[in-house]
Amino acid sequence: MGRSSKDKRDIYYRLAKEEGWRARSAFKLLQLDEEFNLFKGVSRAVDLCAAPGSWSQVLSRKLRGKDKSEDVKIVAVDLQAMAPLPGVTQIQGDITKISTAQEIIRHFEGQSADLVVCDGAPDVTGLHDVDEYIQAQLLLAALNITTHVLKPGGNFVAKIFRGKDVTLLYSQLKIFFSSVTCAKPRSSRNSSIEAFVVCQNYSPPEGYVPNMSNPLLDHSYDVDFNQLEGPNRIIVPFLACGDLSAFDSDRTYPLQLDSSKEYQYLPPTQPPIRPPYQQACQLRKNNLLAKEDSPSGALDDSLSTEILQEVQELDSRRLVQIYFL
Template sequence: MGKASKDRRDIFYRLAKEQGWRARSAFKLLQADETFNLLEGLTRAVDLCAAPGGWSQVLSKRMYEPRSEKDREQVKIIAVDMQGMAPIDGVTQLRADITKESTAEEIINFFDGKKAELVVSDGAPDVTGLHDWDAYMQADLLLSALSIATYILEEGGSFMGKVYRAANTSNVYLQLQRFFKDVCLFKPSASRSSSIEAFVVCRQFCMPEGHVPCNLRMEWFDKPEEALKDISGKTERTVVHLPFVAHECEYDADLSYEIDANYIPQEAVQKPLTAAYQEVLEKTKTMSLKYNSYVVYHDEEASSSEPSTSKKCNA
């Protein structure tokens, strides 16, 4: 009953299972490609915060699988995440932190000294329901993705990342406009209209003259006089309005769709291997967070820094 109810309420969740996608988020990248032709003719792409692999699967289906065996050798797709995920044909996995410069170096080495033509990121922190805080954390994650993109993206390349539309989002837009000649806000049909989620689609990457790639979240440390020069008075907040592009589809993510009386719910194509909250769920089965605290320590040494190429998809 529960699974059938969710299939009825979420058409893209149902379609993802029926069409073989491991996450409904795959449709968001598919619709972006349909709208902007982001994946046309590409051979080098990076998926940041990739687990459980929905967007990596799209990259494989569009860039790798349609090619001949010989042409596939030219395609290089790398998925970066601190969490593991099931293998995908033509996709190399790198378990690493996207905020580290060493991760950017490993990605460039994977491309044999070249840089990516496309960088995408569908990463998002666990939402709290406090919209201002969630938007701030999402903007922070997007800036981390943009920071590493400035290291690994070739001139003229494209970038796509998730953003939550909120009061402070203009600060993120200003950063994007520093590095890309064409920046717009995209709302896929697979994203509920009731959600503040949207995606920035940035094209024609161009490194500003004199800019040295760095962590954009901490850039002000290098020029504190710029960040602190007007702390005494109220400053006028810059508001940036980006062109807004919406994808039109026959399905509405906010509507419920009836299913046949004989419909049999299908299992997910591929469940996450190591969900970030998995350890917490196991621990809280035998304890109450109301009366006890619980701290999770992430052991970086447990994550392999060596990329591993997937030869076969288990989905």
């Protein structure tokens, strides 16, 4: 599909061309690294769903450094073939297959990976529910293969759609990682429900045996999992561009949005808000309140976009926590 003139005006599209990245997505990984220091101490990395290869390029440039360290091993997996990259071994394969996990481990000579990233996306159908469901399945497939190849203490980063299953996905990720944060890099388009889960410190439950055959997203629940309460409902910090950490300036915890659900805020971990952010905070608060009326529980898109634009104007450099409900 050809690029529209809108794409060409996009700053990251132009920057990617200038800097020689295969796709503008490269900036998403670079910005996630800026925030989470993902590449520190990494010598074995896996890029799942890698084609055309901009994330692999980032790994190659960042991990191998100027001296092109031969100690660094990077494996890129995709259904499609991609042009070769220095220091990157390619596996043309399916991330849902055990044979792919075995091939990765073979390449690492029996050792585990320090970092697994996945920017996987299925072909979009345009039917939101279907797209969200397939994306969730792909994320879980990525998590499944990750449990085979990641070392304890390692990190996993993956694309997620903030759709209606998102709470369950967070809960499932939290079973395997001590920290799960949802982040939206500023290069990810505001209009997209795409975000990234940054899962740190892989620590599977004791006795867990990796297994490619059990789907983790089980739709056989007889209750809507979005109605789950208490410990079954794990709420993770959601990061966005701009400082919204104190949008709850009146600090009323927990916030009661309607009579049937109690939404818990986690205490802010960031420094106090600066005055210009107050307006964005108010918008965010409105958005949360608007959510009450939304049957799917999804955030109101126009408000989300409005907030993000507002925040970007205020300060596109700072990332601070807001809380995803």
